[in-house]
Amino acid sequence: MIQEICSKTVLTGHNGAFPTLWDMNPYRGCTIGCKYCFAQYSHVYLGLPDFFKDIVVKTNVAEQLHRELKKKSWAKEQIKLGGISDIYQHAEKKYALLPLVFDVLKKAKNPVFIQTKSILIYRDMEIIKELAKVTTVDISASISTFDEKIRKIIEPGAASTLARMEMLRDFKAFCRKTVVAFMPIIPLISDDDLNLDTAFRLTKEFDLETIIAYPLHVRNTTKKSFLDLIQTKFPEVYPDFVKLYRTPNLDESYSKNLFRKIELLRRKYHLYDAYEPIQKAKDIEQLRLF
Numbered sequence: 649m650i651q652e653i654c655s656k657t658v659l660t661g662h663n664g665a666f667p668t669l670w671d672m673n674p675y676r677g678c679t680i681g682c683k684y685c686f687a688q689y690s691h692v693y694l695g696l697p698d699f700f701k702d703i704v705v706k707t708n709v710a711e712q713l714h715r716e717l718k719k720k721s722w723a724k725e726q727i728k729l730g731g732i733s734d735i736y737q738h739a740e741k742k743y744a745l746l747p748l749v750f751d752v753l754k755k756a757k758n759p760v761f762i763q764t765k766s767i768l769i770y771r772d773m774e775i776i777k778e779l780a781k782v783t784t785v786d787i788s789a790s791i792s793t794f795d796e797k798i799r800k801i802i803e804p805g806a807a808s809t810l811a812r813m814e815m816l817r818d819f820k821a822f823c824r825k826t827v828v829a830f831m832p833i834i835p836l837i838s839d840d841d842l843n844l845d846t847a848f849r850l851t852k853e854f855d856l857e858t859i860i861a862y863p864l865h866v867r868n869t870t871k872k873s874f875l876d877l878i879q880t881k882f883p884e885v886y887p888d889f890v891k892l893y894r895t896p897n898l899d900e901s902y903s904k905n906l907f908r909k910i911e912l913l914r915r916k917y918h919l920y921d922a923y924e925p926i927q928k929a930k931d932i933e934q935l936r937l938f
């Protein structure tokens with residue numbers, strides 16, 4: 649079900665949340681359908697039952713953004729597009745809200761952080777390129793597994809993992825930072841040595857700037873539905889998987905071991921970079937004067 653609304657505000661502030669202080673979500677709910685999605689809880693506040701199917705479209709997102717960026721109090725901080733929904737999910741094909749949003753951002757020269765698992769973003773490549781000429785554009789794609797059979801189960805509406813990496817490589821030409829968010833790494837499902845190595849190897853081969861890597865953390869209703877998925881689709885690992893998530897946090901010794909492997913891969917591929925958000929466009933403009 650699609651529900652169109654006119655939103656009274658579109659920018660959402662955070663207290664030091666990664667990676668930016670501000671998010672904007674043209675859509676609520678997400679048809680990319682990642683089974684581990686932490687944002688599913690957010691639909692409860694909207695009174696909508698199905699995060700993956702009941703999609704809210706903020707049809708006035710560009711106009712409202714324009715209004716909010718014009719406020720005297722706005723300090724041109726970097727805005728993350730998407731946070732609790734993917735901006736290039738299926739509805740964007742029909743509504744085409746993003747070109748309008750990019751146009752507003754370009755006129756305001758406002759820095760932006762784009763995050764997507766969809767290659768629909770290629771449709772807007774030229775306008776994003778134009779935006780990147782006047783302000784900072786960072787881009788990220790999160791990935792989990794290079795095994796397409798598994799990917800289709802856990803992220804059914806996303807582009808293939810390789811296609812996401814290729815997208816980052818193609819956008820790198822004009823974006824400030826390209827961030828591979830290798831997360832979640834799913835214990836016993838996508839934590840094998842080949843999968844881990846492939847993520848770091850391709851980050852290096854594609855000359856991408858940054859890779860951050862974290863294991864899966866699942867809580868509340870997502871935990872229950874994700875455990876059900878593991879039981880149904882990956883019954884062979886289910887008993888061990890349940891042991892790893894016995895407490896609200898992932899098993900500590902598993903985590904330590906995984907982070908050791910990640911550290912070894914960082915050394916192997918010389919990938920130590922960490923993401924540093926740009927918070928104020930005027931800082932960038934000042935830097936450009938030198």
Ligand code: SF4
Pocket residue numbers: 678679680681682684685686687731732733734765
């Ligand atoms: S793309 Fe992001 S918001 Fe959408 S379902 Fe996947 S994790 Fe959730």
